[in-house]
Amino acid sequence: xxxKLRAAPRRVTLPKHPNQFIKMxxxxxxxxxxxxxxxxxxxxxxxxxxAVNLWYHVGSANERPGRTGFAHLFEHMLFQGSExxxxxxxxxxxxxxxxxxxxxxxxxxxxxxxxxxxxQLGIALWLEADRMGAxxxxxxxxxxxxxxxxxxxxxxxxxxxxxxxxxxxxxxxxVFPESHPFHHSLMGSMEDLSAASLDDVKExxxxxxxxxxxxxxxAGDFDQHDARQQVEKYFGKIVRGDGKPQLTAMELPxxxxxxxxxxxxxxxxxxxxxxxxxxxxxxxxxxxxASVTSAILGMRRGSRxxxxxxxxxxxxxxxxxxxFDLAKGSDIxxxxxxxxxxxxxxxxxxxxxxxxxxxxxxGASQQEVDRAIxxxxxxxxxxxxxxxxxxxxxxxxxTFFGEPGKLNEQSEKYHAVTAHSVNDFVxxxxxxxxxxxxxxxxxxxxxxxVSESADGVTATAAA
Amino acid sequence: xxTSARPLPGPAxxxxxxxxxxxxxxxxxxxxxxxxxxxxVVTVLAVIDAGATNDPHGLEGLAQLxxxxxxxxxxxxxxxxxxxxxxxxxxxxxxxxDWDSTIxxxxxxxxxxxxxxxxxxxxxxxxxxxxxxxxxLKAERLAERLQILAEPRGLADESFSKFxxxxxxxxxxxxxxxxxxxxxxxxxxxxxxxxxxxTPDATTLIIVGDVSVExxxxxxxxxxxxxxxxxxxxxxxxRQATRRAKGLxxxxxxxxxxxxxxxxxxxxxxSHPDYFSVVVMNAILGGxxxxxxxxxxxxxxxxxxxxxxxxxxxxxxxxxxxxxAVQSEVVADALRETLSEIDRIRSEKIPEDELSLATSYxxxxxxxxxxxxxxxxxxxxxxxxxxxxxSFYGEYRQNIRGVSTADVLKAAQTYxxxxxxxxxxxxxxxxxxxxxxxxxxxxxxxxxxVEA
Numbered sequence: 026x027x028x029k030l031r032a033a034p035r036r037v038t039l040p041k042h043p044n045q046f047i048k049m050x051x052x053x054x055x056x057x058x059x060x061x062x063x064x065x066x067x068x069x070x071x072x073x074x075x076a077v078n079l080w081y082h083v084g085s086a087n088e089r090p091g092r093t094g095f096a097h098l099f100e101h102m103l104f105q106g107s108e109x110x111x112x113x114x115x116x117x118x119x120x121x122x123x124x125x126x127x128x129x130x131x132x133x134x135x136x137x138x139x140x141x142x143x144x145q146l147g148i149a150l151w152l153e154a155d156r157m158g159a160x161x162x163x164x165x166x167x168x169x170x171x172x173x174x175x176x177x178x179x180x181x182x183x184x185x186x187x188x189x190x191x192x193x194x195x196x197x198x199x200v201f202p203e204s205h206p207f208h209h210s211l212m213g214s215m216e217d218l219s220a221a222s223l224d225d226v227k228e229x230x231x232x233x234x235x236x237x238x239x240x241x242x243x244a245g246d247f248d249q250h251d252a253r254q255q256v257e258k259y260f261g262k263i264v265r266g267d268g269k270p271q272l273t274a275m276e277l278p279x280x281x282x283x284x285x286x287x288x289x290x291x292x293x294x295x296x297x298x299x300x301x302x303x304x305x306x307x308x309x310x311x312x313x314x315a316s317v318t319s320a321i322l323g324m325r326r327g328s329r330x331x332x333x334x335x336x337x338x339x340x341x342x343x344x345x346x347x348x349f350d351l352a353k354g355s356d357i358x359x360x361x362x363x364x365x366x367x368x369x370x371x372x373x374x375x376x377x378x379x380x381x382x383x384x385x386x387x388g389a390s391q392q393e394v395d396r397a398i399x400x401x402x403x404x405x406x407x408x409x410x411x412x413x414x415x416x417x418x419x420x421x422x423x424t425f426f427g428e429p430g431k432l433n434e435q436s437e438k439y440h441a442v443t444a445h446s447v448n449d450f451v452x453x454x455x456x457x458x459x460x461x462x463x464x465x466x467x468x469x470x471x472x473x474x475v476s477e478s479a480d481g482v483t484a485t486a487a488a
Numbered sequence: 489x490x491t492s493a494r495p496l497p498g499p500a501x502x503x504x505x506x507x508x509x510x511x512x513x514x515x516x517x518x519x520x521x522x523x524x525x526x527x528x529v530v531t532v533l534a535v536i537d538a539g540a541t542n543d544p545h546g547l548e549g550l551a552q553l554x555x556x557x558x559x560x561x562x563x564x565x566x567x568x569x570x571x572x573x574x575x576x577x578x579x580x581x582x583x584x585x586d587w588d589s590t591i592x593x594x595x596x597x598x599x600x601x602x603x604x605x606x607x608x609x610x611x612x613x614x615x616x617x618x619x620x621x622x623x624x625l626k627a628e629r630l631a632e633r634l635q636i637l638a639e640p641r642g643l644a645d646e647s648f649s650k651f652x653x654x655x656x657x658x659x660x661x662x663x664x665x666x667x668x669x670x671x672x673x674x675x676x677x678x679x680x681x682x683x684x685x686x687t688p689d690a691t692t693l694i695i696v697g698d699v700s701v702e703x704x705x706x707x708x709x710x711x712x713x714x715x716x717x718x719x720x721x722x723x724x725x726x727r728q729a730t731r732r733a734k735g736l737x738x739x740x741x742x743x744x745x746x747x748x749x750x751x752x753x754x755x756x757x758x759s760h761p762d763y764f765s766v767v768v769m770n771a772i773l774g775g776x777x778x779x780x781x782x783x784x785x786x787x788x789x790x791x792x793x794x795x796x797x798x799x800x801x802x803x804x805x806x807x808x809x810x811x812x813a814v815q816s817e818v819v820a821d822a823l824r825e826t827l828s829e830i831d832r833i834r835s836e837k838i839p840e841d842e843l844s845l846a847t848s849y850x851x852x853x854x855x856x857x858x859x860x861x862x863x864x865x866x867x868x869x870x871x872x873x874x875x876x877x878x879s880f881y882g883e884y885r886q887n888i889r890g891v892s893t894a895d896v897l898k899a900a901q902t903y904x905x906x907x908x909x910x911x912x913x914x915x916x917x918x919x920x921x922x923x924x925x926x927x928x929x930x931x932x933x934x935x936x937x938v939e940a
Binding site for chain 1: 490491492494495496497498499500501502503526527528529567568571572574575576577578579580595596597624627628630631632634635637638639640641743744745746748776777778783786787790791792793813814815844845848849851852853854855856858859860861862
């Protein structure tokens with residue numbers, strides 16, 4: 026019954042498991058209300074819990090100049106009550122119902138979600154409908170001022186008072202041109218947060234928080250007929266929006282065209298390098314090879330960067346790689362490597378680049394591709410255990426592609442990736458003309474140790 | 489446009505925590521199996537009676553390092569082969585030590601369980617602890633020490649433990665050790681710790697997921713049935729009897745963008761009979777988003793992005809902690825408001841509707857906590873680590889429901905002790921010290937972050 030692992034590593038091709046896909050195929054039903062709200066239902070009655078998940082197709086990319094961070098500040102305002110719900114009552118009612126809840130803001134979307142005992146589906150839907158249909162009667166200057174302070178403290182906590190905390194906004198600024206909707210800070214600047222007004226709240230709500238700009242997903246234990254009726258009852262009378270402004274052009278060349286580089290002296294203990302590459306957008310044909318490449322480079326301890334730099338050569342303390350999973354314009358693949366104390370920033374940068382060069386030169390093996398796909402597949406299947414994850418991913422595929430059913434195709438898409446398609450991506454996208462370097466250097470050392478002579482260099486001091 | 493009438497809940501469907509079966513092998517190894525058939529996923533978790541509290545004095549971090557070193561080589565395989573063996577089947581082996589136990593676990597697709605278990609068994613029974621790999625793991629831990637000390641949250645947590653527990657006690661030092669103790673660990677220490685603590689009679693294998701009881705027991709019998717050894721009479725866990733007077737320490741972090749604040753005192757042990765009263769009381773004080781401390785500091789004053797309180801449950805009394813990060817200028821105000829919430833919950837009974845908010849939340853989220861095989865396995869491991877009765881999860885919601893407003897008041901008066909509160913603030917002394925002195929909570933002692 027128990028098979029032994031072979032002592033010597035040999036090339037192994039994992040058998041494909043077509044039955045696995047069938048077992049993993051989750052049921053999906055969709056419908057739309059007259060006001061444009063797109064609804065996805067996925068039933069799973071194994072436990073008496075149900076997840077409600079709303080994606081609004083608006084994120085920091087939709088912010089206007091001078092209002093960076095507004096989409097996120099607005100997300101906070103959605104917990105400050107609506108016509109029939111008091112301030113902070115949304116949290117209280119869901120917690121009293123025995124549920125969990127939150128919301129989050131990203132470049133391309135904002136989501137709101139609850140998981141509740143299945144007999145409490147009604148209260149979750151009603152609360153979401155009340156704030157979609159009638160938020161503005163509850164908005165006041167005092168509430169906005171309070172949430173502005175909370176968000177400024179969120180910025181201090183998650184960015185300004187954290188080693189490397191600015192990496193995400195610095196990298197976004199580095200890899201997207203200034204005019205691009207992904208260029209500016211998701212959390213926003215303190216100045217722009219201070220400038221946000223109640224009129225901004227009203228305008229943003231009327232423009233973006235409309236049923237035709239939202240997707241509602243319900244996953245877990247519910248009766249199909251009943252769920253449908255409740256959705257129609259609570260959301261059916263909400264008025265459709267007038268449409269939203271087009272985003273400025275998102276399309277970008279496939280590569281940066283030249284090396285891009287920024288060095289940050291910061292209050293950090295160890296140098297850290299973020300090396301980023303433009304890559305095909307989430308869900309596109311080319312995306313899956315890019316995603317597998319990121320796993321080959323930096324998913325878990327057996328990946329190339331971890332194995333070579335952390336385990337074998339011991340110049341790095343940690344290494345990982347991932348994609349942002351952006352669905353518009355261009356995605357970004359990022360390698361994130363932290364130096365050992367004795368490794369200089371220059372050496373860190375050289376060695377990571379050498380690993381990328383090595384991958385370009387020798388190519389990824391089928392064995393590496395198989396390892397990556399096996400890890401990704403386990404993650405995908407285990408994520409489906411959670412009703413909240415199911416609902417969120419259904420909302421994602423519905424929002425970006427209008428097809429929540431794409432969720433069931435993901436395993437097949439990954440299994441279709443070959444060493445050949447990975448190496449096509451590696452050859453075309455990991456070269457020096459498509460590398461963006463963001464290097465954090467400890468403020469009290471590092472001086473003069475980093476060459477700043479490469480093309481496109483910008484040296485940046487810590488904010 | 490919207491409906492004013494709030495929907496009422498329908499009848500609740502019954503929920504039962506997954507049923508599980510216990511079995512013991514001839515060599516003393518315990519097995520717990522919980523079949524869950526939702527998806528073709530299985531979690532295998534080994535819990536071993538080898539926690540950080542078993543670290544010898546001066547070798548703090550040994551339990552953690554030993555757990556990690558299991559993966560680095562065995563009689564048959566090199567560390568790299570083990571790594572590849574797990575990842576090829578889409579899994580990774582997690583290994584680490586908590587205060588009271590070592591946990592080694594993997595989650596994998598059903599079809600790979602026997603392969604994964606063969607490897608896991610090999611690691612538990614025949615690790616070789618190669619010297620060079622031990623040295624690498626130590627260097628990685630030392631790099632991590634530097635990162636933690638540069639990070640205000642980690643620095644606040646560690647400084648708080650040090651300020652709370654007397655010097656020389658295990659809880660005063662980081663769970664994974666400090667740089668001196670990590671540096672002092674030799675390969676032989678790891679091998680000795682393993683030999684004395686990793687034995688079948690000190691180990692429970694927990695299997696949760698798409699597997700039958702028979703399959704699971706057969707698999708464990710086949711892979712670990714011949715494992716030999718008896719646990720040595722280990723050093724008993726030190727007692728943490730001392731109570732400490734209140735105090736306030738500022739850890740210097742010039743130009744910090746915010747002040748990290750921790751306050752609390754020694755709490756109660758996990759096996760305490762008043763566990764449920766304390767859980768409900770803490771939910772109201774600082775455990776929920778709608779808790780008193782969070783609503784006060786965040787929603788009433790905007791001082792912070794969030795504030796919470798918790799009892800760190802361990803076999804011996806772990807800390808009771810209130811944690812937040814606030815704008816530096818308001819740190820004394822935030823502390824004053826927090827102290828007033830402590831006084832309030834200790835001085836009067838909470839209203840019934842505040843009690844029901846906490847109890848209905850804790851009851852309702854119970855099934856949501858156990859959606860995944862790994863969460864169920866971790867819950868079953870807690871039965872083992874804290875010697876809880878098998879009926880614990882079955883009776884959990886009933887016990888929560890049984891807590892009254894009088895119980896909450898008594899728990900607050902007994903287990904939140906203002907005279908013992910110790911406070912640690914990591915922040916910019918130029919901004920935080922003066923207002924804190926004016927608050928007259930206690931003398932303010934200014935410290936620099938130091939590593940042992």
